[in-house]
Every structure is written in C-alpha cells, then in structure tokens.
Amino acid sequence: MTVEQTEARPEAKRWLCEMCGFIYDPEEGDPDSGIPPGTPFEDIPDDWMCPICGAEKSDFRALEPGEFPEM
Amino acid sequence: MITGYGHFVQLAESLQWDETAIDLTADTEAWPKLEQEESDQVLGLLAGFCIGETSVATHLTSFHGAATTEDRMDQVLQAQARDEARHARFFDRVIREVVGVPGDTMTERVDALRDRVSPDLVELFEERLPAVAADVAEDSDNLTAAVGLYHMILEGVVLTAGQHALLETLKGLSVGMPGTHKGMELVLRDERWHIGFGSRVIQSADIVDDQMEELLTQGVKAASAWGDLISQDDIAKVEHLHQRRLRSVGIKFW
Numbered sequence: 241m242t243v244e245q246t247e248a249r250p251e252a253k254r255w256l257c258e259m260c261g262f263i264y265d266p267e268e269g270d271p272d273s274g275i276p277p278g279t280p281f282e283d284i285p286d287d288w289m290c291p292i293c294g295a296e297k298s299d300f301r302a303l304e305p306g307e308f309p310e311m
Numbered sequence: 312m313i314t315g316y317g318h319f320v321q322l323a324e325s326l327q328w329d330e331t332a333i334d335l336t337a338d339t340e341a342w343p344k345l346e347q348e349e350s351d352q353v354l355g356l357l358a359g360f361c362i363g364e365t366s367v368a369t370h371l372t373s374f375h376g377a378a379t380t381e382d383r384m385d386q387v388l389q390a391q392a393r394d395e396a397r398h399a400r401f402f403d404r405v406i407r408e409v410v411g412v413p414g415d416t417m418t419e420r421v422d423a424l425r426d427r428v429s430p431d432l433v434e435l436f437e438e439r440l441p442a443v444a445a446d447v448a449e450d451s452d453n454l455t456a457a458v459g460l461y462h463m464i465l466e467g468v469v470l471t472a473g474q475h476a477l478l479e480t481l482k483g484l485s486v487g488m489p490g491t492h493k494g495m496e497l498v499l500r501d502e503r504w505h506i507g508f509g510s511r512v513i514q515s516a517d518i519v520d521d522q523m524e525e526l527l528t529q530g531v532k533a534a535s536a537w538g539d540l541i542s543q544d545d546i547a548k549v550e551h552l553h554q555r556r557l558r559s560v561g562i563k564f565w
Contacts, residue, residue: 256314257507258322259500259503259504259507260313260503260504260506260507260510261313261314261318261319261322261504261507261508261511262312262313262314262507262510262559263312263313263314265312268312270559272554272555272558272559273555289552291552291555291556291558291559292313292506292507292510292556292559292560293503293504293506293507294471294503294552295503
C-alpha cells in the first residue's frame with residue numbers, strides 16, 4: 241500500500257464492547273443481524289446487540305486509532 | 312473480531328467484587344412469603360447454578376497448564392478461575408442463608424439440590440466437563456475442544472440462558488429479592504467477558520469441520536438442559552445468540 245493510498249483511506253472508526261472484547265468493524269458490519277458491510281456504528285439501530293455476549297449498543301466505546309494492536 | 316488477551320486481564324482486574332458484601336437481609340425475609348410456584352422456580356434455577364458453578368470452579372484449573380504457548384492466556388484463565396470460585400460461593404451463600412438448604416459443606420448442599428435440576432444439566436457439568444478437563448490435563452492440544460465446551464456451550468448457552476431466566480424470574484416475584492438479583496447481575500457481567508475470552512480462543516484456533524458441527528449441535532441441544540425452568544422463547548433466543556457468536560468468530564456453517 242502506498243502513502244497516497246493510506247492518506248486517501250483513513251481508518252474507519254471501530255468500536256469495542258466493553259463487556260466482552262468484541263470489536264465492531266464498520267468494514268465488516270454484522271450481516272447476520274442485517275447490518276451490511278460499510279455501516280458506521282452510529283447508524284446501527286439502538287436495539288442491536290453484541291453478537292458475542294448480547295450486551296447493548298450503549299456498552300460499546302469508540303477505539304482510538306491503533307488501540308489494541310495485539311489483535 | 313475479538314480483542315487480545317491483555318484486554319481480558321485488565322478487564323478482570325477492574326471487575327472484582329465481594330460476594331460477602333451483598334446484603335441478603337431482604338431476600339431472607341422475602342423467601343417464606345413467596346408463592347410455592349415462585350420459590351420452586353427460583354430454587355430450581357439456583358440449584359442449577361450451584362451445580363454448574365461448583366463444577367466449573369473445580370475443573371477450570373485443569374486448563375491452566377495447557378495455555379503454555381501464551382502467558383497472557385494463562386493469566387486470563389487464572390482470573391476466570393477466581394471469578395468462578397466467587398460465583399460458586401455467592402450461590403452457595405444464597406441457598407444457605409436465604410433458602411436454608413441443609414448441609415455442613417458446599418458439597419452437601421449441592422447434593423441436596425441435585426434432584427431439582429434435569430439429568431441433562433447434571434450430565435453436562437458433572438460428566439462431560441470433568442471429561443474434557445481430564446483430556447486437557449493429559450494433552451494441551453485438547454484445549455480448543457475444552458474451551459468449545461466450557462466457554463461456548465456451558466457458559467455461552469447453558470449458564471447464559473439460566474442467568475436471563477433467573478433475572479426475569481426475580482424481577483417478577485411478588486416479594487423482591489434484591490440481593491440475589493444484584494449478585495446475579497454481577498455474575499452475568501463476569502460471564503460476558505468469559506464468553507468473549509472463549510470466543511477469542513476459538514477465533515484463533517484451527518477449527519476443523521467436525522468440530523464446527525459439534526459446536527453448533529451441542530449448543531442447540533444444551534439450550535434445553537434446564538428443562539421446564541426456561542421458556543421456549545428464551546431457549547430460542549439463546550440458540551440464536553449462540554449461532555451469531557459462532558459466525559462472528561469465523562465459524563461458517565450455513
């Protein structure tokens with residue numbers, strides 16, 4: 241990947257379920273729950289639940305760029 | 312995608328609680344005032360938790376030595392074992408102080424409750440779990456299969472279904488049991504990260520086709536292990552969450 245490509249595509253904001261560690265990646269979405277790839281977390285319905293632990297959307301927080309690099 | 316093991320170590324440290332600090336006074340006063348149907352339902356669910364948590368607190372120790380390739384994983388397992396022991400003590404405290412189940416030891420009290428739950432639930436915790444724990448102790452290559460049963464099936468399906476059922480039951484009682492409700496909420500909070508950790512292990516493992524199929528079918532079957540104590544709607548919900556969880560960690564079965 242070139243420098244120009246990196247600058248042209250800023251990292252999409254990912255969100256962490258603070259209850260179980262699941263990370264919502266907008267590029268993947270959650271198709272099993274009707275959330276298509278490319279959907280920002282903010283656009284997910286409020287009654288959506290974490291696919292791992294069933295926690296509510298309000299239990300997620302935005303990750304800083306580069307946070308949890310050990311994934 | 313699930314975060315790394317270091318996150319679970321930090322999370323476990325931040326979520327510590329003391330089961331002896333929960334006030335059960337109102338619960339003790341409420342218990343004799345409950346309708347027979349209410350107390351039967353609560354006691355059946357508590358019995359399942361006493362059997363389940365006692366067993367997992369005992370057998371999780373076998374998993375420790377198997378996590379030799381990843382120090383952080385071993386730390387997480389130790390943190391989880393501490394949680395499970397606390398859960399077992401909490402439920403034992405409720406059945407001893409609130410319900411008045413006889414017995415001088417936790418083991419005797421669990422024995423007194425065994426007839427309250429279905430044979431399927433007893434078999435899962437007292438036969439299948441010890442068997443996979445023994446397999447892990449013998450060969451660390453069995454760790455993934457053990458996590459599959461323990462975290463994904465027992466915790467992700469059976470205990471999750473029971474936790475939600477108990478919380479709903481407690482919420483609807485004619486006389487409140489706030490201490491039991493509070494403790495159950497704290498147990499549920501712990502179990503969420505345990506399931507996240509197990510999902511992380513499964514996500515990182517090379518799961519072969521027959522293991523995928525087994526995880527799916529075992530989970531669907533285990534959802535019914537509580538028998539009549541859990542409604543068909545709640546069984547369907549926990550089955551659905553199990554399937555979503557497996558898909559989210561990359562297990563494709565459709």
